[in-house]
Every structure is written in C-alpha cells, then in structure tokens.
Amino acid sequence: MTTRPGVEVPLAAPQDTAEQETTPLLSQGNINDDLETQQQDSVSESQQEQSKRSVFGIISVLLIGVFVSQADTTLVFATYAHITSEFIRLGGGSWIDGSWIVTSFGLATCATQPMYGRLSQIFGRKPILQISYTLFLVGTAIAGIARNMEQMIVGRVIQGAGSAGMVSMVSILLTDLVPLHEVAAYRSYVNVFSTVGRSCGGLIGGFLSQTIGWRWAFIGQCPLLLLSIVLVWWKLEEPQHDVELKQSIWTKLKRIDIVGAFFMSVAILAGITALDLGSKKSSSSVVISLVVIGVIAAILFALAEKFWAKEPIFPLELLGKDAVITSYSIIFIQTGIQVALMFLVPLYFQVTANASMGEAGAHLVPAVFGNTLGGLAVGAWIKRTGRYKPPTVLASLSAMLCFSLLLIIWRGHTSTAGSLVIFFGGCASGMANSAVFVGLTAGVEKSQMAIATTGMYLSANISMVVGVSVASAIFHSALRSNLHRMLGRVVGGDEIARKVLSDVAYVQTLHGPLHRLIIRAFVASFRRTFAVQIALASTALVIGILSKQRKITR
Template sequence: MAFNSQAATIESSSETSPLLKSSDANRYGGSEVSSISSDSSSDLSTASTPELDAETAPRIEDVGDFSKQLPAPTHVAKTISILLIGILVAEIDGSIVMATHPLIASEFNDLANSTWLITGFALAGAVTQPLYGKLSDIYGRKAVILLAYSIFALGWGLLSSAIVGLGQSMWQVILGRVISGAGSSGMTVLVSILITDLVPIRDVAQWRSWVNIAATTGRSLGGPLGGWLADVIGWRWSFLGQTPVVAFALILCAICLPASTPKRIASESGDGSSKTAWQLLHRIDFRGAFLFGLMILAFLVPAELGGDHLPWGHPIIISLFASSIALLFIFIAVERRTEEPIIPLEIFHNRDAVLSYIILGLQGAAQIGMMFSVPLYFQITARTSNAEAGAHLFPAVAGNCIGGLLSGVFIKRSGRYKILCTFATISSSICYLLLMLRWHGNTNWLESLYIMPGGFGTGIAQSALFISLQAVVNAEHMAPAVSMMYLSTRVCMMTGLVSSSATMRQFLRIGLKSRLDELGLDATRRDKVIAKAISDVGYVGRTHGTLRQAVVGAYVDGLWYSHETSGPPEMTSGIQGAQVVKAWLSLEHHA
C-alpha cells in the first residue's frame, strides 16, 4: 500500500529528514498538480510523491494543469494573491461583529440573542470545515473554491436584505451569518490545501506565511474596524462596505484561477467511463459528515451557552457534553467501516500529526484569549475607545507576521522545523508571563509591547506545525488532514475564548464583591454594582473615586487570571513540542 511504503520511508529518517531528503524535499502534498492516470492506484501514489532528486525534479509548471499558464513563481504568487482577498474578508467578517452585535440586535429589539451573530458564524464554519477537503478531492480545487465563495455571498445576500430593510427579523440576520460562516470555512482552508498542491514541501511554509498574515490581520482588524465604523457612519457599513470586495474576489477567482484536475480513484470507473458530478456525490461520506457535525455541535453549543445563559452544572449542558463523547465513539465506529471516510482515521495513527493538531490548537486557544483580554484591559484601565483598544493588538499582529515570514525562510533554507515548535511555545509563554508580572493597571506604551512575543510565537507555530503535518501525512490524505488542522484550531480557539471570558468574569465577581464589602456597601447596592460592571464595560467610565478604583482593580485581577488560563496551554504545548524535538522525528506509523 502507498501509505505503508511512505511510512517506512519516513520511519527510516531522522530530523535531518523528510525535508532534507532530496526526494521528499520536492514532494507535493496534493494530487492536483500531478498528471494522474485513472487506471491504477499505484499511479496516484507515484504522482503524489515523486521519487526525484533535486537535479531532475520537474519545475512546478511541468507537473500539472495548475501551472501550465505561467512560470511557477509568478503563477503561484498570482493565484495566492487572489485568494488572500477572500481570506482577509472572511476573517474580518468573522470578528467584526464582536464590536457591533449589541447594536445590531438592539435594532431588532432582540438583544438577548445578539451573541448568536457570533456563535452561528463560528459553529457553521466548524461543522462544514471537514467537507471542503473531500469535496475538493472529488470535484477539483477551483470548483469548490467557487462554491465556498458563492455560499459566503449567499449569506451576505440574506444579511444585506435584512440590513437595508427588506427583512425585519433578527433570525434572518442570524441565518445570513450562519450561511456566511459555512462559506468562510471553505475560503480559508482551501487556500492552504492549494498551496500544498502548487509548491514543494520546503517552500510551503514561506508561501503559507502570507496566508497567516492575511488571516491574523483580518481577525485583528475586524473588531476595531467594526467599532470605528459604528461610531462614525453606523454599523450597517461594517457589512455593506464589504459587499463589493466579496463580489470582486469571486469574479477574480472565476476568471483567473486555472481549471483543476480532481483526484480520481481506480474503483471510480471500472469500465473506463467517467462519472457525472451527481454520481460522484456517492463518494462523499454524508453519514460520517452528519455524525461529525452533530458531535462538534454537541461540544461547542454548551461551551457557548454555559456560564452566561445556563449554569455549567445545568442538565442540558451536561447532557450535550456527554452526547458529544458518545457521538465521537459512534463516528469512529462508522468511519472504520467506510471506504472513503470524511476524515481518514489513519491520520490519527501518526503521533506527530496528533501532536501538531494539539500544539497548534493550544497556541490558538492562548492567542484568542489574549486578543479577548488586551482590548478590554485598556478600555478599563485607560478609558480608551473601541478603536484605540483594538489598536493595542497591533504588536501581536506584527509579531505574528514577522514570525511567520522568518520561519518560512528558515524552513526553506534548512529543511528543519521541529526546533521551531519548541521556540514558538517558549516565546508565547514569555508573553503571558510578562503580562501577569507587569500589567497591573498602569501600562505605558513600552510595556504594551509585551504581547509581541505571543504573536511572534504563534506565527512561527502556524508555519512550522503545518509543515510538520505535511511531512508525516500521506499525500492521499492531505486535504482532509489540513481541514482537520483548521477545525481543531477553530474548536480550540472557541474553547479558549470561552475559558478566558468565564475565568475573567468569575474572578471579577469575586474580587469586586470583596472590594465593595471593604467599602461598606450594603448587599443590595453591592449586587447592583457587580451586575452593571459585569454586563456593561461602559459602566466603568461612569464611576468615580474609590468605587472606580474598586471596579478597575477587580477587572485587572480578573484579567490577570485570564492570562494565567492562557499560560498553561502554552506551557503544555511547549512540553509537547520538546518531546517531539527529543524524539527527533523517530516517527511511527500504525496503519
């Protein structure tokens, strides 16, 4: 089998390994850049991992239909530049509502459901993410990229009609966000899959660093941009202003992206005839996709509802978490009996692949916790506006960009990536340690740069761990493996955000109660102050004297504990990264 033969090749390597061996250094991750015969499965494995030395390795433009039009560097740059527009818009759209959802919901007199504007987008993205990899293997990358953009545009259509007054239901707006989220997940994951098709493995990190820059920039700009637009010209323009950009990106993709060749398997057409698009749907594991989607929803919905809407000990919360565990076991049992599973379980037989998912997920959880707490810290302690508070995230964004670019250059030149994983987690851990030691309410501009090592470490980790995954996963499973990496990161980020918010709120409540008792407030007034301080950030700006000191001090303490929540994931991923380096790529595949 191709999987076993590749496993044997990698097992005999050390970390002087997959990228330093000339045959694997020129390996392409997907099937779309290869001229694959539909007559035999052996052709597939040979085309996916060509055994060529550095001197005889073909140029990218000679390997497949994605690269027939332009010289390789120009073609890759053109293709990725077009897709970066979609990533930027998708990430901005995912975070812009964080600043505007109370205003939007108030417009429809439905403030109680405002958080579903954020939650619906994130849940739809998490549920649909695994499907895009499989669909792109069957129908080709370009067709599915256009599908993702079209779904995103459809969501925008529903949202825009509600915004301009053609629909007057809050749930229409939420539905528009859900559909947009389903398209957004494809817009982001397919770019990384496409990069593994277009370039050799040693070049992937350098090209993918631009994807990370676009994603991080969009994610960071969304909140402050939405707040600024809401303050200046109204929240509607935070959505309507993106409409021409989305339309332009869709047109560019349709016109400029070359047609792609879908992956074919011998059993697909035993009589030599090709199948229609409708017949190819039978290759999609809808049963597995449905079970996997239910499992993700059963885990994430209680994570969103717990604490604010329902107590964590509520029977509904416990039942949903228990259901997610049961669905996981059912999903595994079903996938073992499926010929083409939506997520090949062989991926999880590889220790380094699993560690790559865990480490990057923990990095993402810690990073999103910091991005939640930093703007809030400056709003509380320095009375900054939404836009100014969001601007304080710039050092982390800059660090992320620099880290991604430098790690890409390092991997391309040296072929090594494992040591970067450990360095990334050490850098991020230093960030959270500095925040805990130095941010106590009076932070100058120089100390506000302490978040830069956190972004720097995350940027390095995003590049190095993606290469770690590509180096150990069989090329036939690359698309679902990349989809799973994005999904695990998304789930961990949502969990990290919930954890940071819940920790901050809990310790804010405890600290404020203690401080108000010291001020001699009676129980009734104390409870009112606590309720207002927790539910309305603007309340802090309306307080004065000792009451303000008490509220600000309690917030600073709560945020300190939220940084402590981010610290253990970073330290855990650092330990795991050290174990990977210590193992030094003594990899084991269990097919």
C-alpha cells in the first residue's frame, strides 16, 4: 500500500534533477557562444585595422614614385631652356627644336600608356610596376649625363615610357587593394602627391639650374627612384592566380597582342605629332602625311583587335560602355581645361603686371590648393555616401564658375583677391579626377578594370597635348586679329604686332598709350579663350548630368 508514494518520489526526483542540471548547462553554453562571438568580432576588427595599415603602408610607398614622376614634368619645363642653350653652345644637336625635350616625353607616355593594363594582367602588377620604375630610372640617368640633344631625347623617351606606368599602375593597384567606395579617398591622396609634385618640380628645377646645374635636377631623382624600386619589391604583395603561377615566361610573352600594340602606338604617335606640328605651323604636307598614317594605323588596329587578337591590348567593346565613354569624355575635357588654365594664368600676369616667370607662376598656387582640397573632399564624400555623380556635376560647375569670373574680373588690372578665383578651376580638376575614376570602375567588370584605367590615363595625357595646342591656337589667333585691328592706324603697327607675337617680353618694354593699347588686345584675346573654356565646361556638365549613378558593390 506504500508503494505508490515510493514510486512517485523517485519518478519526480529525476525530473527535478534534470531541470536543475539542464538549465545551468544551457546558460553556460550561451555564455560561451557570446564570448566566442565577441572574440571573433575583436579578431575581425583587429584584422581589418591591420589590413588598413598594410594598405596605407603600400600606398605610401607607391606615392614616392607618383611624386617623382609628376615633379619631373614641371622640372623639365623650368630647365629645358637651360638644357637647349647648353647643347647649342656645345654644338650637340642644335638643329633639334628644344621643345622636343618636352614633346618626346609626352609622345612616349601616350604611346605606351594603354599597354600597361593588359601587361599587368598577364605578368602581374608588381613586375610591371617594377619595370616602369626601372625605365624611368634609366631614362632619367641618360638625360642627366646626355652630351647632345639626341641623347637627351632618347632619355626622355625612355622616361616617358616608364612614367606611363608609374601613375596608372598605382590607380590599378588601388582597385585591387581597397573596396570601391574607398577608392576615391585613397585616389585623392594620389592626386595630392601629383599636385604637390608638379608644384615642387618647377621650383626645384629652377633652383638647381641656377645653382649647381640642370643635370643634377635629373641625377638627383635617381636615389629616390632606387628607393622606390626596393620598397615596392619589399612591401608590395599581390595575389596570383593558379593559372599565372603555372604559366612560363614564354607562354606569357605569346599572350601579348604585339600587332595591336604596334598599330595602336603608331596611330597615337602620328595623331599627336600631327597636332603638335600643326599648332606650330609646320609644313602642311608633313602634317597631312602624319594624319593619313594615323588614320590607316587606327583602322588596322581596329581590325587586329576585332579579328586577330585573342587577348586584345585594348578591347574595342570597352568603348561601347557608357561608363567608359562618359568617364573618358569628362576627364578629357577637364584635363584640357586645367592645362589651358596653367598656360593662360602665368601669361596673363607676365603681360598685364610685368611679372617675371617665377612671379607669374606663383599665381597658380590657388589652383594647386583647389586641386588638393577638391580631391580630398570628394574622396571623403564618396566614401561616406557611395555617390560619385554629384561631384562629377559639381566639378563642371566649378570650372564654369572659374572661367566666368575670369571673363568678368580679369580686365588688365587684377588685384590679389581677383587672382584667387582660379581656386575654383583647380578644385574642378581635383573633384573630377576622383569622382570620374570611381564612376569608371563602378561601370566595368573587374577583369576589365586595369585596361579601362590605363585608357582613362591615355585620354588625360592626350588632352594635355590637345589642351595646350588648342588654347594656344585660339589665343594667338585672337591676339593676331586684335593687334592688327587696334594697331591698324599706328605708324609701324605691323612691325610692332610682329614683335609682340614673337616675344611676349617685348610688351614689357613698351610705355604710354601704345602699351595700354597692346594690353587691351591681350585682354580681349584672353577673354575669347576664357569663353571657349566655359563652353567646354558646359559640355562636360551635360555629359555629367546624363551619366548614370551606379550602385557601388565592390
């Protein structure tokens, strides 16, 4: 009769025990899971922070090369007159126009620029970047020890071929190393170093030329280049695909589209040379011949890429993408506007304020600051919002504002405050470079990003040549017309006009009413050129408004 309580008690006891044991075990498990999750989050955050430091360290190394290559550009502008004079005294290549010291570099850069994208896909980013540094180093050394103009030109050509990769490869590596929404922020640092390099190059070149000689302006770059080569070899690590690791050098060499590269280079060289010679009023038969060669080479290049090449050096289907066309068009226009500004501003102050070349060049400082601040601001904006279209549109508006103010304010007597308006022109260039690059990379596949990037740099480099040529042609055509119109009734007016057109320094020797008349002719010519730049900026504005805002997913 007592069995029921005896049975019930042991049956209830295990249930209570199970509840008491199970509950703390489950709680302990949850605590362990939470601790493990916190530890994983902590490790993840630590890894991300370490990754950011690693990327920033790599970018810092690459920026040394960016600084040197950009400084060399303006350094040569400051020294090529000294170089030409020395070679003329020595009788070495005095028959060559000294401007070819600059032109040969630009031609080599444009001819080799598009190749770096495909070559970096075949051989890897690091080896191709090392080659570009080495080419620039060799070319710089040859230029520094050159004994005649021919040797100098050879050095400058090799330099140009290296420079084409030193900057574009950095942008390509950015797309490999950082998320797309952060690319603009990092690329703004590249823009800053480019701008600072160009600003310092002229000052350094001018100082060295006047103190210890122009040769040291070249030779002095070599230690920095050697340091860059060593640091890139040491610091830069890039992932390699299994296919790349298994392929021999010979297999990789066979993948190069040599036929396409040859015809592309010939087309670019012929076209740019024809434009350069045409702006200098060279023989029309030579210019026409170069145009014909360029057109034929372009057709053969298109045929080779379409029907022959297995891995085209520049796939033609890229030009069918709206992101590519939009980016190339805007960067072409904005670069041309910026170069025109750099050409017109020093000339304006030389003429209207009797400024020396150094003083006139100093008036470009506001544009340099604008370029820097514009790039940094856009980088921060895109990183925070993921939107690149608004800065693209704002860049064109900033350029329009700059040249509109120049058109209104710069009438021959410009105050210090009035000279600051070129800040907006520099700002436009900085904003456009950062925003357009992100727009380009957001609109193409990852596999095509490297080639599309080098194409954008080619567009910018061609625009540098075209921008100077077009701005110079418009200005001098207007000046010739205005001088003949204003000096038509002045005794000896034709001779005065000829001297003014051949030597700007002649204006500084004039005084009184004649001087004021010449200044009026110059100001009217500047204003016509400013108006053309406004029209170009308006074109870029329309393109920017019609462009698509794509979602940044990488």
